[in-house]
Amino acid sequence: MTRVQSVRSGAGRVVAAAGAALLLVSGCGGDEDAAGGREDASASPTEEVEEPESTPAGDGAPADDAPGTEWGTDVVHGDGDGDGAAGPSELAEVTVTEDDGFDRVALEFTGAVPDHITTYMDPLAHGGLGTPVELAGDQALKVVLVGMVEETVNVASEPTALVPEVRGLGIFEGELGVGLGIESPAGEPLPYRVSTEDQRIVVDIAHAEP
Template sequence: MPRHRPGHRFAVAATAAALVPLLFVSGCGEEGSGVADAGPSETDQPTDAGIETEDPADAAVGDWDAERKDRPAQGADVPRLTEVAVTEHEDHDRVTFAFDGSAPQVIASYVDEPPSGDVEPPELAGAHNLMVVLVGVDQESGLAPTDLTDTVREVRDFGIFEGELRVVLGLDTPGGGAPGFRVTGAEDEVVVDIAHEQAG
């Protein structure tokens, strides 16, 4: 028959009593939360992923396809076109329209024929006609002859009609199809990038 050990029983009870306050303290955080306050975690800290974002004014309209592009005006004034420049890059050519004042609304789309009114449609160099309409520009706007490339074969001013300056780009590609393009810009310029290859 086993003998009782009062001393052993007292030691176990005392140890358990000593542990109760420790468990209570470690299990409590903020009052009423019931969750320990471990301090801010990594997910709470501000992070800097180093990702650069485009300024809204510089964001591209369209994604190198042959569809119509429409970029809104960048201000409320009446801008005057002061310069048009064509520059060649590795996989695309760039046509830059610079303005005195903020950039106007621009609509760019392929057309079967350049504007002609009541006369025979004029012939432009290049197999494809990309018309760039600059909406709400000053009546004094116009463009001077500019350098050309193998892709941008002609840049022709068709004048202002009801406040819209119409410029047609005559374009070619090695494959023969219409090249993809996109429209970007800044506060005082409109940029039309034209791919060296036809749109997929």
């Protein structure tokens, strides 16, 4: 429109007027195209904003689970918290308590928590000879404590219906065995989990499938 207004001759004004009419007509069509173009342009950013909506999932860890391993019946290998500088660990006492949905066996130490292995064993045995050990209950869970010096296992509380007996199995090549007799309602190994906290190893045995 500015270029049209700058034409000074009469002929130029006629041509300018005609040109202005054409520009007006074409401008209407251009507005429609531009509007359509703006609609398309506005649609594209919307799609781009929706794409990043998928966020990484969380770790999925149950909020009510204790730290450590998950429930299961397979062998569990656990790391201790000592570096060996303070010497071998000593087992101070073992307590058995009944909780809601599981029984807890806590092995408490005077020093660092040792490396440990927990597994069901049938028949239960410990040492080079592999002599079977009889415990109360129909299942036996064995906890092996690595780097120990004392054989004595002090059970500081009465056993429960689920864990009727806890017994020291002696030391073999620096590994102290602790046997947990378990009375399973179905006669099958019950799920358990293992955790370490405050100078102790905690073994939880479920009353049934969690």
